[in-house]
Amino acid sequence: MTAIQWRNLPEQAAPYDEEAHVLVRQSTIGQLQLCGKRVELAGSDGYLEPVSEPLVFGTCVHYLAEQDLLAGEPRLDLLTNMNEWIEEILVTEYDWTLAQVPNVRNFFDEIAGAYRLWRTTVRPTFRKEPLGVELKMELPLGEGRDKQIYLQGTCDVLFPSRLVDFKTSRSPWLQDKADVSIQASLYMALAKQTFDIEVKRMTFWNYARGKREWIPLHTARTVKQIDAALLSAYEYGLQMEAGIYPATPVPESSFNKKRGWYCSPQFCGAWNICPAKYLADDRDEKTVAIRSWK
Numbered sequence: 001m002t003a004i005q006w007r008n009l010p011e012q013a014a015p016y017d018e019e020a021h022v023l024v025r026q027s028t029i030g031q032l033q034l035c036g037k038r039v040e041l042a043g044s045d046g047y048l049e050p051v052s053e054p055l056v057f058g059t060c061v062h063y064l065a066e067q068d069l070l071a072g073e074p075r076l077d078l079l080t081n082m083n084e085w086i087e088e089i090l091v092t093e094y095d096w097t098l099a100q101v102p103n104v105r106n107f108f109d110e111i112a113g114a115y116r117l118w119r120t121t122v123r124p125t126f127r128k129e130p131l132g133v134e135l136k137m138e139l140p141l142g143e144g145r146d147k148q149i150y151l152q153g154t155c156d157v158l159f160p161s162r163l164v165d166f167k168t169s170r171s172p173w174l175q176d177k178a179d180v181s182i183q184a185s186l187y188m189a190l191a192k193q194t195f196d197i198e199v200k201r202m203t204f205w206n207y208a209r210g211k212r213e214w215i216p217l218h219t220a221r222t223v224k225q226i227d228a229a230l231l232s233a234y235e236y237g238l239q240m241e242a243g244i245y246p247a248t249p250v251p252e253s254s255f256n257k258k259r260g261w262y263c264s265p266q267f268c269g270a271w272n273i274c275p276a277k278y279l280a281d282d283r284d285e286k287t288v289a290i291r292s293w294k
């Protein structure tokens with residue numbers, strides 16, 4: 001069993017079929033890299049779907065940028081009815097409501113500010129028409145034991161020679177984060193499969209909330225790096241097909257056996273039901289997870 005590579009992507013591939021294929025979403029890889037058990041337990045009884053102010057903030061800023069790019073013109077009109085579309089995002093994507101958001105006015109103001117700044121600093125750097133916005137792409141990674149393994153990812157913006165993704169965070173991203181991102185490598189292969197174009201550059205536009213600034217992080221990949229990412233994604237797919245979801249509450253790189261930041265009532269929706277959570281550190285181990293805006 002071998003993984004597909006950059007130079008031998010299939011000319012034609014059947015679309016992903018839930019019955020016949022195993023699906024590896026790019027976003028799932030991020031979770032598997034932290035702890036496989038989170039992926040196994042997601043959706044089980046007692047699992048809490050994540051919601052938080054930073055998550056919803058990012059989704060809303062993405063939404064404005066996406067609507068702007070799709071319309072090909074400013075969508076300042078969306079800043080006048082934020083309660084309508086933000087309520088819809090909250091209800092449909094997070095099972096939450098505006099009434100549960102403290103200080104709505106400040107929240108809206110910060111989203112509007114991020115979008116206005118995006119309009120004046122990020123948007124003018126896009127000189128060509130995008131090939132796609134919020135584009136769902138997929139490719140077959142290789143044969144599994146019984147099923148084919150498929151990769152799927154949704155890129156924010158694809159241009160003929162560059163991929164672009166928007167990220168929001170409290171502090172600015174470091175360049176290393178962009179340079180080691182598996183997302184960049186996988187999206188390049190997905191773009192080649194979907195459009196038959198060779199894009200090996202990506203820009204992460206990072207909105208650093210603490211600085212109120214959009215910062216570009218440019219990164220590039222070699223064919224070797226893309227192939228290595230495809231192999232990793234394939235191996236994750238094989239692991240998913242076999243139903244192997246190792247719990248890694250302590251990162252492998254942790255020499256002092258300290259629990260990873262993600263293994264906590266605040267950051268893991270599986271905390272209440274997980275038999276593998278790591279309890280031997282200095283936090284309040286009796287804490288029970290709740291869904292909360294913070």
Ligand code: SF4
Pocket residue numbers: 035036037038041247248249262263264268269270271274275276277278
């Ligand atoms: S509680 Fe910890 S070990 Fe359990 S799924 Fe979450 S991150 Fe993994």
